[in-house]
Amino acid sequence: MLGTMLHWFAYRYKIDQKQTELKEISYNVLGFLEFRDGTFAVVDDPEMQGKADQIIEKHALRDVENLRFAYVMNASTKDIVWSANSKGKPTQADPTYFLYFDVKKESASFEPSFDQKKPLPIDSTASTMQGQNKYTYSQEYLLAVQTFSLSPHGDFQFIAGLSLADIDKEMKDMRQKFAILLFLSAVLVLIAQMALSFWVVAPIKEFEDEVKSIEAGERDTIGEQYPEELIPVKNALNGLISHEKGQKQRYKDSLDDLAHSLKTPLAAMQNQLDQLNRIQIEQTQVNHGLQVFGAQIERMREIISHQLRKAMVTNQGAMLLAQPVRPVLFRLRDTLQKVYRDKTFEIRINVDEYAKCRMDAEDMMELFGNLLNNACRFCKDVVEVSAHHENNMLVLDIDDDGMGFPSENPSKLLQRGIREDSKSDGQGIGLAVSTEIVSAIGGKIELLVSPHVGARVRLHLPI
Numbered sequence: 001m002l003g004t005m006l007h008w009f010a011y012r013y014k015i016d017q018k019q020t021e022l023k024e025i026s027y028n029v030l031g032f033l034e035f036r037d038g039t040f041a042v043v044d045d046p047e048m049q050g051k052a053d054q055i056i057e058k059h060a061l062r063d064v065e066n067l068r069f070a071y072v073m074n075a076s077t078k079d080i081v082w083s084a085n086s087k088g089k090p091t092q093a094d095p096t097y098f099l100y101f102d103v104k105k106e107s108a109s110f111e112p113s114f115d116q117k118k119p120l121p122i123d124s125t126a127s128t129m130q131g132q133n134k135y136t137y138s139q140e141y142l143l144a145v146q147t148f149s150l151s152p153h154g155d156f157q158f159i160a161g162l163s164l165a166d167i168d169k170e171m172k173d174m175r176q177k178f179a180i181l182l183f184l185s186a187v188l189v190l191i192a193q194m195a196l197s198f199w200v201v202a203p204i205k206e207f208e209d210e211v212k213s214i215e216a217g218e219r220d221t222i223g224e225q226y227p228e229e230l231i232p233v234k235n236a237l238n239g240l241i242s243h244e245k246g247q248k249q250r251y252k253d254s255l256d257d258l259a260h261s262l263k264t265p266l267a268a269m270q271n272q273l274d275q276l277n278r279i280q281i282e283q284t285q286v287n288h289g290l291q292v293f294g295a296q297i298e299r300m301r302e303i304i305s306h307q308l309r310k311a312m313v314t315n316q317g318a319m320l321l322a323q324p325v326r327p328v329l330f331r332l333r334d335t336l337q338k339v340y341r342d343k344t345f346e347i348r349i350n351v352d353e354y355a356k357c358r359m360d361a362e363d364m365m366e367l368f369g370n371l372l373n374n375a376c377r378f379c380k381d382v383v384e385v386s387a388h389h390e391n392n393m394l395v396l397d398i399d400d401d402g403m404g405f406p407s408e409n410p411s412k413l414l415q416r417g418i419r420e421d422s423k424s425d426g427q428g429i430g431l432a433v434s435t436e437i438v439s440a441i442g443g444k445i446e447l448l449v450s451p452h453v454g455a456r457v458r459l460h461l462p463i
Helices: 002-031 046-058 164-217 228-278 283-312 328-337 361-378 410-414 431-442
Strands: 033-036 039-042 066-072 080-083 113-119 142-151 154-163 348-351 382-390 393-400 446-448 457-460
Touching: 002 046, 002 066, 002 113, 002 154, 002 164, 002 382, 039 046, 039 080, 142 361, 164 446, 228 431, 283 361, 283 446, 328 361, 361 382, 361 431, 361 457, 410 446, 431 446, 431 457
Parallel strands: 348 382
Antiparallel strands: 033 039, 066 080, 066 154, 113 142, 142 154, 382 393, 393 457, 446 457
16 A cells, blocks of 8 residues: 555655646747748747757657647647748658547647647547558557637647657566565565464473473472463462462471470370379379370370361462552451450551452461561550562561670571470460461561661562
8 A cells, every 4th residue: 555655655656746737848849930921930030040949959848759749729720831850841751750630629728738648649640641651559648738710710739749658667666676575575474473372372382381380390489481372371470379379388287387386285194094004093183083094185186176277278369369468457447456455455447448469368467467466465655567678579577676696697597496395475476377377478587677667567469
């Protein structure tokens, strides 16, 4: 379409140029002609005749191939009464060839009218020209026609014309160039489409290879950089993988805790049995032993129940939609203010409604509950929660103005190793359980120094 438009505009521009040239020829040549003694001739003046010759030579009106011509024709008889070739009326023996056109007779006008026509066949020419050897051209000519009346001699037409063969040749060359450009453009577009397809498919192929590597056990997560369209899929798969790994690790750790926690009640039961075996059994001792057995069995039941609850992780947790954290924080704030009603402090929550993370609701409640409970327990006047986004993660800070963490290696508090039955009052297992929950969803937990010169727990949670 662009080529067609350019072709049309270029053609019209060249035709307009030719029309301007023909108009100049018409005005210049007619300015030197006069009608005397019943014929047309150049003004009888040597200077005027010299200028007429210059104009005729300048515009190449003596072209024997009839590429350019100018003549005056009787509108009624179709006889040529003056031509630029002879500067007069051509004779029967004149070797100059003339082209005739089907020109309409119009009313007299100073402005020439323009038309594009092909020459008429020989048998359609005027009778006075039938005996001459004529050439009939198939190309079009651009004509400038001026009609004027000379009473009582009749109407005459001044016709100036030029061949459009050069324009046709230029337009043909232009069409050929456009065809070549169209072909090259099509080839380039096809190459670009193939390159684009490869560029689009290549990351998907790499993504598939990484997934296969994970299936083969060669790598743990999808770590390469991919286009934005694949990032949600990458995050979801990494979350699912981290969830499965975290679940297995939590089961293992919980079973380890369970085994360790059962050592003490089992040792107490074993000790009681040993005592009963060594001494003479009396009713009071039997009753006391039964009480010891009952208490230890109940404690074992509680330990087993607690460890199993801790090991449970909702199967679809990693694939849940992102949930807002603000409502959970407000619920916990109301609860903790009631729990610590004897303590004067303020809980500030600077988290907007757009802060979300991908986590099971129960895990979220347990995670924030553990950390906020620790902060409320050790704070003096304020506990503050704030959040911001960073690299497709929700970064949530829980600050207090308490004693803070140990200055030497505070990260050891996140590690498993301090068993439940060996912890003193106030230590709890909140940080260890929180670490397990965060790790299970592919997040990270850090222990830092708070701006309130206390403890800061920083969570990196997937969104």
